[in-house]
Amino acid sequence: MHYIGSKKFLLPFIEESVRAVVNLDHPEELVFCDLFAGTGVVGTCFKDIGCRVIANDLQYYSYVLNQQSIGNSSELLFRALHDTIPQLVNANNQEERLIEVCRYLDNLQGKRGFVYKNYCCGSLKTCGFERMYFTPQNGQKCDAIRHTIEDWFKHELITREEYFYLLATLIENIDKVANTASVYGAFLKHYKKNAQKRMVMEPISIHLSNLQHQVYCEDANELAKRISADIIYIDPPYNERQYSAYYHVLETIARDDKPLLHGKTGLRDYNTQKSNYCYKDKVLRTFADLIASVRCQYIFVSYNSDGLMTPDEIETILRTKGDYHCFSRTYTRYRADKLDARQYKQTEVVEYIHCCVVNN
Numbered sequence: 001m002h003y004i005g006s007k008k009f010l011l012p013f014i015e016e017s018v019r020a021v022v023n024l025d026h027p028e029e030l031v032f033c034d035l036f037a038g039t040g041v042v043g044t045c046f047k048d049i050g051c052r053v054i055a056n057d058l059q060y061y062s063y064v065l066n067q068q069s070i071g072n073s074s075e076l077l078f079r080a081l082h083d084t085i086p087q088l089v090n091a092n093n094q095e096e097r098l099i100e101v102c103r104y105l106d107n108l109q110g111k112r113g114f115v116y117k118n119y120c121c122g123s124l125k126t127c128g129f130e131r132m133y134f135t136p137q138n139g140q141k142c143d144a145i146r147h148t149i150e151d152w153f154k155h156e157l158i159t160r161e162e163y164f165y166l167l168a169t170l171i172e173n174i175d176k177v178a179n180t181a182s183v184y185g186a187f188l189k190h191y192k193k194n195a196q197k198r199m200v201m202e203p204i205s206i207h208l209s210n211l212q213h214q215v216y217c218e219d220a221n222e223l224a225k226r227i228s229a230d231i232i233y234i235d236p237p238y239n240e241r242q243y244s245a246y247y248h249v250l251e252t253i254a255r256d257d258k259p260l261l262h263g264k265t266g267l268r269d270y271n272t273q274k275s276n277y278c279y280k281d282k283v284l285r286t287f288a289d290l291i292a293s294v295r296c297q298y299i300f301v302s303y304n305s306d307g308l309m310t311p312d313e314i315e316t317i318l319r320t321k322g323d324y325h326c327f328s329r330t331y332t333r334y335r336a337d338k339l340d341a342r343q344y345k346q347t348e349v350v351e352y353i354h355c356c357v358v359n360n
Contacts (some may be wrong), residue, residue, distance in 0.1 A: 001039060001171075001172055001177040002175075002182040002183075003038055004041050004243070005038065005043050005185060005235065005243065005244060006038065006039060006041060006235070007038075007041055007235065007302065008041045009307060009331070010122060010284075010302075010329065010331065010351060011041065011042065011045050013327070013329045013353070014042060014302070014353065015045060015046075015049070016299060016327075017300065017327040017353045017355065018046075018231065018298075020168060020327070021298060021325065021355055021357065022230075022298055022355045023216065024049060024051075027046075027049050027050035027051045028050050028051070028052070030051045030052070030230040030231060030232045031051065031052045031053075031054060031228075031229040031230045031231070032046040032047075032051040032052070032053050032054070032229065032230070032233065033053070033054040033055075033056075033227065033229035033231065033232045033233065033296070034046075034053070034054070034055050034056065034192045034233045034235070034289075035056050035065065035220040035223065035224065035232065035233070035234055035236075036056070036057060036185055036220055036234065036236050036237075037055040037056055037057045037062060037070075038057060038062055038235070038243075039062065039065050039066075040055055040062070040065050040066040040069040040070055041221045041294070042233060042235065043055040043066065043069070043070050043305070044069045044070060044207055046231075047069075047070055047207055047209055047211075047213060048207060050211075051211075051231075052212065053070050053071065053213045053214075054212060054213070054214045054215075054216070054227060055070045055071075055213070055214070055215045055216070056215070056216040056217070056218055056220060056223050057216075057217065057301060058217065058219055058220070058244075059217075059243055059244060059247065059251060059273065060217055060251055060254050060255050061171055061247060061250040061251050061253070061254040061255075062217075062271065063169065063215060063216075063217035064164055064167050064168050064254045065168050065172075065249075066215045067164035067165045067167070067215050068165050068167075068168035068169075068204070068206075069205075069207055070154060070207070070213050070215055071156070071161070071164065071213055072161045072164065072165060072215075073207070073208055073209035073210075073211070073212075073213060074161070074208070075092060075094045075206070075208070076097070076098070076159075076161060076162050076165055076206065077094065077097055077271070078097055078101050079204055080156065080157045080158065080159075080160055081101065081157055081158065081261050083131075083151070084104070084157065085100055085104045085153075085267055087100045087104075088100050088101070094202075094206070098138065098165075098206075098341070099205040101166070101205055102169065102201040102202065102203050103201075105145045105148060105149075105166070105170075105201050106200060106201045108141070108144040108145060109144060110137065110140030110141050110144050111140055111143040111144040111147055112140055113140075113144075113146070113147060114143065114252070114256075114258045115140075115141030115142045115143045115252075115253065116136060116139035116140045116142075116143050116145070117132065117165060117259055118131065118266055119131050119133040119134055119139060119249055119266060120132070120133070120134050120136045120138075120139035121135075121136060122139070123266070124270040126167070127261065127266075129263070129264050129266065131186065131187060131264070131265070131266050132179050132187045132188065132189070132190075132191065133178055133179055133180065133187045133249055133266075134174070134177065134178060134179060134195070135177070135179070135191060135195060135196060137198065138174070138177050138195075138198070138199045140322060141198075141199055142174050142199065142253065142356055143280075144168065145170050145255060146167075146170060146256055147199065148165065149163065149166045149167055149170065150256055152166075156235060163204070165204075167254065168204060169201060169203060169204050170201070170253070171250055171253060171254060172202075172204055173199055173200060173202055173326075174199055174250075174253065175250065176194065176199070177194060177195050177196075177197055177198075177199045177237060177247070178195065179191050179192055179195035183246040183247065184246060184248055184249040184250065184265075184269055185245060185246050185265065186248055186265055187265070196301075210281075220234075220236070220290065221286060221289055221290045221293065224293040224294050224295075225293050227295070228295040229295075229296050230296060230297050230298065231296060231298045231300065232274075232294050232296040232298070232299050232300070233295070233300045233301075233302070234290070234299065234300065234301045234302070234303040235303075236275070236277040236287070237275050237277045237278050237305075238303060238304055238306055238307040238308065239278065239306060239307065239308055240278050240279070240280075240308075241278065242270065242273075242275060242278050243272055243273075243275070244270035244273035244274065244275075245267060245270060246268065248266075248267055248268050249266070253272075274357065277308075278308075280308050283308045283309055284309060284313060284317075286312070286332050287309060287317060288317050288320075291317050291318060291320070291321055291356075292320075292321075294321075297357070297358055298355065298356070298357060298358065299318065299321065299322075299354075299355065299356040300353055300354070300355050301318070301352075301353070301354040301355075301356075302352070302353055303351075303352050304349050304350060304351045304352065305308065305349055305350040305351075306349055311326070311346055311352055311354070314352075314354050315354065318354055318355075318356040319356075320326065321356050321357045321358050322357050322358040322359040323356065323357040323359070323360065324354070324355070324356055325354075325355040325356075325357075326352060326353070326354050326355065327352070327353040327355070328350055328351065328352050328353070329350070329351050329353075330348050330349070330350050330351075331348065331349065331351060332347060332348060332349075
């Protein structure tokens, strides 16, 4: 999915930087912790390399995505759904089973639930605002699938791992047909081409592993006081944009909590999810507290040239913990929406990976 600050296209640079400092010949002996995991691409990369991974993010939709990509490590067989989906009996492997379960969900009759009533053009009748995040057809489909996943889990027809797999699959696929400029800070006035397509529950990948991995949904600064790792990777918000406001629709779909929504864009209350890393007057103190708390051998901090903290400020704080190194890479700026285009005139941005080898 499109995601602000995603490191998907910077994974080779990140891995290269880590390997320049850390011996990864025996990755199974190392614990890699991603404190601001987002969609989980960095943690998944190091899971595939062979490390044991700890992933964390304050947003619940991120927790769901990371439970699937990092927390799930074994094959999912959906054995308790044999009566509901008879085709599973003849499915010979995991791939076929995932296809059959997703196909069943894909063919459910639409349901006029919370998504349809609040995030589609039909919302004009229910709340007085015509919100066009999804077409009515995709909104009803999302409601039917979300309700069924929750009902299956409630009645123990799917395991916890299967639950998060299906929920992550729904989030990934509904995002593909969202009528937005990549983020949910606002919707478009007319349905764009992708948004007009019928949502399809395409199975997503499972990353198998023989190791146990952990996933949290907590404030990074608080979690850092309780855990330890060999490598701690820190990729905090860079600027004033709060992820909880930019992805509030996915948060509501993930939680299925039917919150009170506000205004034309249908924002949910996100006061408890605001990050201090998005405030110029708080970020340095918050970052310094985090670095003081972490227990590890190596610290890697991803931060770009648009960030609220300067490279010198980050270096100063990391040097209080140990020996400092820095890697950098210039890449094309990702513009989330028209507002970004107005804020940033430069087309390129520098990504820094600040490294600290912690003194024992």
